[in-house]
Amino acid sequence: MIFGEHEPNTLRQFENCLQTGNVAGGVLCADGHYGYSQPVGGVIVYDNQISPSGVGYDIACGNKAVRTNLQYEDIKKDIPRIMDDIAARISFGIGRKNKERVDHELFDDPDWNVFRQIGQQEHDKLKKLAVDQLGTVGAGNHFVDLLVEERTGDVWVANHFGSRGFGHKTASGFLNLANGMEFSDRAPGESMEQAPTLIDLDSELGDLYYRAMTLAGKYAYAGRDYVMDEVLAILGAESEFEVHNHHNFAWKETHRGKERIVVRKGATPSAPGQLGFIGGSMGDISVIVRGKDNAENENAFYSTVHGAGRIMSRTQAAGKMNWKKRTRIGGQISPDMMEKAVKRFGVELRGGGTDESPFVYRKLQSVLDAHEDTIDVLHVLKPVGVCMAGANEFDPYKD
Template sequence: MNEIPITVRGVVDDRAVAQLRRCAEAGNAVAGVLCADGHVGYSQPIGGAIAYPDHLSPSGVGYDIGCGNKAVRTDLRTDDVRADLPRVMDEIVDRISFGMGRKNDEPVDHPVLEQIRHADFRAQRSMVQSAANQLGTVGAGNHYVDLFAGDDGFLWVGVHFGSRGFGHKTASGFLAMAAGRGFKDKVPDGEMDGPPVLFALDSELGQAYLSAMELAGAYAYAGRDVVVDKVLEILGAEATHTVHNHHNYAWRETHHGVDAWVVRKGCTPAFPGQEGFVGATMGEASVILRGRDGVDTDELLASTVHGAGRLMSRTQAAGRIANRMECSDRNCPFWVSMGQFRDARERAGAEDGRFTLCPEHPSGKMVKRRGRVKEGSIDFSAVQAALTTEGIELRGGAADEAPGAYKRLDEVLAAHADSVEVLHRLVPIGVAMAPADTVDPYKD
């Protein structure tokens, strides 16, 4: 068997490269690519694209089927909006729901819901109500609604999110079936460095997943359309140009002379002439880019970056939140880990609820609460202050999404300068994300 060509751009983790090669070899891929924003993911690395002649990969597409970006240029001049920006951002977070499991407080009807009611893969039909509830919500993690000052003088709107609970349940169900379970059965996540889950295209599971993936992708597109339309309504604006792409999806394409399913996880399609919106961080410029004309699309599988790429894990950046034992006095900062508390109580032979380790309140007790048990590397208060100084209206967000947790987008794009060109730089002036106390289970 000939060695599978693997292309790596930029400086990426060796473990991510090993993940990509493992996935490519498992499905006898035509080729594999790891873009410069690449980093370790579940089985297939984020920033990775793999072309399989005869397989689809639900672990490759990932849990957030159809996650992607949409950007529109409005007919408003940025300078005409700045004075009203705080009110606009307040209305965005008031009318658009951010966070895990959130419902849309302004339900919308959309043709995609009728498609779900009559889904070819019958298990998706039962999810129509939850899909309706979440249509037009954004989620948590690195998902956002941003307002940008374009280098053309116009205000741009950009959003990043995917298929919400509908896509997550779809992906989880197929991963369960791949393990021999039922669609609604719970199965533990596979190993980060485990082999990919592959479905032969001509199998029953392969055909069912293809249909279900396409429907989840349509739902993700619809959700981004709904959110952008609501922001335009808030602004009293119209869109004059639109850029809209998935970056977690599989497409049938021809590369190296072979028809194949290109499974992109955190990769923006970038055929010659095709535009893409690539977000940076809450404090740095995003871009509208375009695939260069005359480029051989085989080497990179017509793929480019989908963002700046993580430099720190979420735990490294923000620390870790878990159960801990705190002094029952709400004004007291004292706490210990659950293990420390149990060991101390056992040594003391104490069993009643009055036992405490707090030196300031020896007659009090300790209670179990969620709290920070490990400090992170990012001082988010300092980040918030810096963004305010720069004139950026931030709503929500957390340390794990701070600029310091990411690579620099300009440096990442430089590694792809031969295949894409930047058309517009979009400087953030308003950023809306889920608040720090939300947790998003959806994986890129």
């Protein structure tokens, strides 16, 4: 099932996924674009198989959105200061450690034994990395947003990131194992055209990956909870309503009378009544949606978009980076173009590069329209503050 219009390479990649393994169906959402092995915005449904390449390197990337007890008028004059405080208090960027050690019950989760089975050294390294980075946001398209509901004036906060370096190394390690290598081997050069890597779920490796992925999912939830609590503290606000979900993950779900593995890469679960947050660009709306209880949503394997979808690559937008000179050459979007667009939309921006500017994304409403038969839009949110990593940071953990 295909929603919206797509580039030929995205369609070819989606078709290749449908032809590889024990596939029971698939969906290409309207925000879809070319990705690693499986299109971003692509959903592949398997019988008794799981795809670590489909889930991808940013395991459990997702969003948390909270409606606060504040109104826009309560914060309107303080938005520049609030965004300064968010940028100073939350760690953005590649490889960053949290300024404070966070003790969390997930570090006692029995599924850490997965990594002990692989090797005590791998376990110790990964757990230390996870402890160090819990509550950090990363770079790429990861953000903390301050938003206002257009109809009511309610202030919302949203964040977007996943399982950080822990998830990335988990993904690369299991891809190595699935291809006959050692967990900690240096991965070979990756090809975007690589066929999906598949593991039988009832195999020992499949069980280990599923448990490791689930642990990375808990880690991502814990990180997003931590960051949200920090932002609420900055605002002096309380949470009145929350929406929280992954969009890079594999779920065990029942479809067409049978338990399947649903691998969503950049796609939001949308079962009947299920809520989701879908973010637009820094110069566009975001929304809260709810899955419809109808045949159209069932045929879409209860999946919908996770964002607006890129229409321009990072290199096209920002140019090629010369890391020695810390300059970019050949980008189509200039910092001045981006600054004017963001100011015109009324957003107070901290960080962010031209590769995340409004020009590189579709308009969110266009992709929502393509899915109107499967989801209801409950809340329309306009960003008034956006905080991201700095302009020239490369992040391998982005989705």
